[in-house]
Amino acid sequence: MSVNLPSPAEPLKIGTRGSPLALAQAYETRDRLARAFDLPDEAFEIVVIKTTGDDRAMIEADRPLKEIGGKGLFTREIEETMLQGGIDIAVHSMKDMPVRQPEGLVLDCYLPREDVRDAFVSQQGVAGIAALQPGQVVGTSSLRRRAQLLFRRPDLSVVDFRGNVQTRLRKLSQGVADCTFLAMAGLNRLGMAEVATAAIAPETMLPAVAQGAIGIERRAEDQRARALLEAIHDLPTGQQLAAERAYLTALDGSCETPIAGLALLQGGEVWLRGEILRPDGSECLAAEGRAPIADAAALGEEIARQLLARAPKGFFDWRTG
Secondary structure: OOOOOOOOOOOEEEEEOOOHHHHHHHHHHHHHHHHHHOOOHHHEEEEEOOOHHHOHHHHHHOOOHHHHOHHHHHOHHHHHHHHOOOOOEEEEEHHHOOOOOOOOEEEEEEOOOOOOOEEEEEOOOOOOHHHOOOOOEEEOOOHHHHHHHHHHOOOOEEEOOOOOHHHHHHHHHOOOOOEEEEEHHHHHHOOOHHHOOEEEOOOOOOOOOOOOOEEEEEEOOOHHHHHHHHOOOOHHHHHHHHHHHHHHHHOOOOOOOOEEEEEEEEOOEEEEEEEEEOOOOOOEEEEEEEEEHHHHHHHHHHHHHHHHHHOOOOOOOOOOO
16 A cells, blocks of 8 residues: 655654653654655654653652552553544553553554563672672562562562663662662663673573563554554564463463563474463462464463463462562
């Protein structure tokens, strides 16, 4: 189909949160669209939308996501703006996205996936998790990271630690914690890879579902946006996320439960490993499998079924000690 291209007079409006990382992701999206259609930057408008999750009082309070509304905190206002026509597309970190979109919106465009690993960050010269001394304080508000850390190192202390990359680094410098975790993907996109003391292998800390992936959401009936986004969609990332998101959906997962998952493409197959953990880190269940790429979603559902069948009643009860 022919595409009605945006122009400086009628720019495509790209919605995003206002954090430095969110803006970097929005500009990456703009740049890819501009290259794909040989358009000037002025043919696109970056629209910053403040979400509930950006509220400074919530960030400074270091309250877990479960207590203040879950993943929707980072997307609700952006999606409402799009449904009302205030923006044409929205750029999201996929690990922040709920497994179901509001009626009228679809997510079917993904940019090439970045480094999926977690980053260990210390400003005290600690080399990694194994080098931490008993009782040292680790800051994280991710239930997954908390549970994975305590599963391996129950002798450590964990405190809630919210905010964007810059906020968390400031808290480290203030001594709120001895170290923390960030995503390597975010650091790379910000040009701050040197902040990572070490990248943690997925074998040690399996990442969050869809970590490192950027998704672009649009209105379901907007065929113009659909045609534009098709030009920048990364098929391999979409195939990986088909397995991971189906796995998460089958687990009814969100930021409220300690769930990890990673899919890799190997030849004509997709390999998926999943983990679920008790919130206090006292138990970790894992499963993995392979399937043809065309059956990626079915594989995700199967891995989830295997884990749920093994999980005793109350496995996901939200307690951390």
